[in-house]
Amino acid sequence: MPIIRARNLWLLLAPAVLAAAWWQHGASRPGDLAAAVGGQVATSGHARFPAPAREPVRPEPRRETSVPTGLPLDQRAGLEQDADLYGYAQQLAARIADGDADAGWMLSRVYDYCAGYALDPAGYLSDSEWIAHQGSAGMNAMVGARARLAARCAGFTPQDGLSAQQVLAQRVQAARSGSLAAEAALLSAGQPLDSSVAYKRNLVERVLASRDPEAYLALSLAMGARASGDDAYEGFVAGDQYAELAWQVAACRLGLECGADGTLMTSYCAIAGICSQDSRQDFESFVYDAAVPRQGASRMDEMITSLVKGEGVRS
Template sequence: MRARISGKPLLAVAAVAGLALLAAPWATQRMRELPVVFAAEAPADSADAPASGAIAPTPSAAAAARTPAAPSTAPRAQSDLRREFEDTPDLYAYAQRLQPAARNGDPEALWLISRVYDYCSPYALAPTAYARDTRLIGEMKLRGSESMVAARDRVSRRCARFLPEDDLSPQAIWVVREKAAEAGSLAAEAALLAADRPLAQGPEYRADLVDRVRRSQDAEAYAALSPAMGVAAAGEPMLADKVAGTQFAELAWQLAACRLGLDCGPDGALMTNYCANGGICSQDPQQDFPSFVYDAAIPRQGAEVVNEMVDSLVSE
């Protein structure tokens, strides 16, 4: 049996998972202060129509007809905005600063706002319960408790200005990420595929997206795509010649993201999400993601295979 913290399973093994996909529609009473805002366009008689002013999906053509803007294929360093996402002590204020650009349809601003939602949702849904569970985890004195408490405290500090009435829930993430993808965010498009909500259907589209991510050398696109490249891709003929179809393949895409500039340090969002939300924590508070993976998830005889996969993914 697996223990549960605030309705989420506390995983007992060091399994590899993708970044969480959670999101946040904003309460109307705080709309002027909060991040990206879209006018609701759902039918008036819809039982599920959101309150006026909340983030809501805009009707679009069939998924197969959607054509995202073509992103640059040149390798690129992490932008200042991406770096700030990892470093800022106040993600609420950071999201506010992104609001004007997001309202104008800037793909990077939309993508980064969705990352803020991802990171802060577990805390913002119920801050009091989150703090209580953090205390309980510490009191358990189990192996990994100290690391998990530190990760959850880090989330609490960075997300402290979000409130329950912000109603951070899964629905808005799809709206924001779809808009980001359609505007040209390759990372957002990859995240949608990994969540089984692709912009278009069919094996040809999936293979083309994998190729575009590979050519982009975009660290966040690699990380976002990684869950789709693990066992979820097993048996996919169009991906047979790619790094895909095994747990090692999923790890290889994440490790390649680290090489390409993703913050994979002990306090980065990747390690924090694994530990704070999944209970998958390193016993060494200074250990980065690659070191942790090779210690905990890859048998010695598999390390060379994974290294070769990573080398192939980062080669130009």
């Protein structure tokens, strides 16, 4: 039985763990990010987009290996709008070659989103078929999310080498090139560019000043329960699972795509196994419905408002 099944079944029975999902989803798949962080990871800053595989692992049309042109004016929009994330990744790789740090960050997002599929496309589809036969509402939602992910990541194969190590290396490269979001993601991964209290406080302040939704999302895990008792985060919205979610919802309000079929909701459901029973529900509604107790709603509102304003301090 594929290893993904027990994890997904358990998570469907425990929606309260929503607070710990998105940036941690890799911990339950081979080559997880936690292992990458703890091991000897190549972070030379020369990570490149993997070369296309010569032989597909399953019957599929031959994919184009030339670099497509025509990224949208907002290159970040491709993560949500492009039906072919392999092609989008090639476009980003071309931008990286020209020194675009934000393209490096977005490429790491594509790697992270598609890695579970690319590792074993046939196994991924087999798991999806197994899940579909379970027949519950939660399982049906997961099947839909996994289908969306598979359709958009179908250009990738195991030979592309997508892995937690590749995600981490790409983020190190992007951070060193000037991507604030990548820098924040490294802090969330436990691999900050500098481990000092002063650096971490300054990084949080820079993210708040930027009001960049990608940077807010990237920083969210660092501001959750793992920030409890850390002097670097004293006074900020930080220290528990609700703070982590507040950063994510604030990212939505600042412009991150958080709709029912967006990358964030799809990741929670397809990768972490945490799915809304309402297929039309966006991320913010899902958070308040599944993870925030009624008596804690006003506190959550206050934290989110402070973050959206770029203040990020507890009242």
